[in-house]
Amino acid sequence: MKQEAPAQTGTLLNSADSEVYTTVLARIKSGAIEPEERIVDSKLAAEFNLSRMPVRQALLRLVHEGYLVGTTRGFVLPRLTYEDIEEIFEVRMLLEPRAAASACRTLAPEALVALREALAEARRAVAEVRLGNMMIANDRFRQIWLDAVPNRRLATSISRFVDHVQIVRRATIFDAATQHVVLDLLTRMLDGFDRKDALLVQDATLQFVVRAREAFIAATSIESTQGRAFMG
Numbered sequence: 746m747k748q749e750a751p752a753q754t755g756t757l758l759n760s761a762d763s764e765v766y767t768t769v770l771a772r773i774k775s776g777a778i779e780p781e782e783r784i785v786d787s788k789l790a791a792e793f794n795l796s797r798m799p800v801r802q803a804l805l806r807l808v809h810e811g812y813l814v815g816t817t818r819g820f821v822l823p824r825l826t827y828e829d830i831e832e833i834f835e836v837r838m839l840l841e842p843r844a845a846a847s848a849c850r851t852l853a854p855e856a857l858v859a860l861r862e863a864l865a866e867a868r869r870a871v872a873e874v875r876l877g878n879m880m881i882a883n884d885r886f887r888q889i890w891l892d893a894v895p896n897r898r899l900a901t902s903i904s905r906f907v908d909h910v911q912i913v914r915r916a917t918i919f920d921a922a923t924q925h926v927v928l929d930l931l932t933r934m935l936d937g938f939d940r941k942d943a944l945l946v947q948d949a950t951l952q953f954v955v956r957a958r959e960a961f962i963a964a965t966s967i968e969s970t971q972g973r974a975f976m977g
Contacts, residue, residue, distance in 0.1 A: 761795055765803035768793075773812055773822065774908060783819035811909055825909065833906050834958040838951060840903050845934065845950040846943040848893040857938060859889050864931050871924045879924065886931055890938065910957075926956050 769789070772778050786800045793800065804820050807813040813820045825833075852860075867882035869875075887907065894900040930953040937945035 761793070762799040762803045762806075765789060765793055765795070765800050766806055769803065769807060770812060773807075778822060780822055780824075783816075783821055784813065785819040810905060823909075830910065830961060831958075833910055834954060834961070837903065837906055837910075837954045838958070840899060840906075841954055842947040842951040844894045844896070844899050844903055845890055846947040847895055848890045849938060849941045849943045849946055851895055852890065852893045852938055856889055856893055857935075860886060860935050860938060863889060864928075864935055867931060868928060871928060879927070883927055883931070886934075890934075923960055926960075927953075930956070 769778075769784065778784065784804065786797050786804060789795075789804075790797045790800045804813060805815075808815050808820065811823065814823045863882050863886040867879055867886070870878035870882055888904070891900045891904060894903075930949055933949035934946055934953070937943070937949055
């Protein structure tokens with residue numbers, strides 16, 4: 746029986762719109778767009794040599810997906826409150842462990858190799874104090890197992906919730922304690938995937954999100970969060 750394709754959200758995009766959408770989304774994820782920076786459709790239209798309509802459609806899709814907010818002066822990143830982040834973590838705790846467990850039976854051998862490489866890169870980044878690379882390796886590890894989740898709607902939803910949290914934390918860095926928590930839990934997840942132990946993977950993934958939430962609470966409980974971070 747042919748698997749049903751994931752439902753599309755927002756306006757269907759043509760190739761030009763899709764290029765704008767993909768580029769702006771990548772900038773959001775990488776932290777290239779500042780919290781107060783305005784994204785103006787006319788400027789993007791000039792950058793991509795397009796009319797304003799396809800650019801605006803791409804930006805409206807990002808609004809629909811929660812990555813941007815429309816204002817009278819352009820589009821900006823959303824201001825997520827403490828309650829917003831708490832709700833996102835609650836959803837992640839419900840969804841991610843089950844999703845990761847379901848990937849155990851579908852992960853291909855080459856995906857396991859890619860997971861090992863991502864973990865090795867995370868370890869190198871910590872050892873060499875390349876914190877940006879640590880975050881990239883962590884994100885890559887998650888995306889590899891998400892790509893193996895049979896329920897594509899579930900995987901897409903998780904990716905979006907994780908992205909929303911990362912918009913908030915993108916300018917922060919991992920402290921030493923957080924780095925070792927990340928490495929330990931990624932190692933446990935990889936062990937579970939290697940052994941096809943769904944329960945081990947589910948528990949390690951839950952602990953990862955729980956510790957991420959705890960780090961977020963710790964970061965917001967002090968007056969200044971400079972140099973502090975929450976995992977994502």
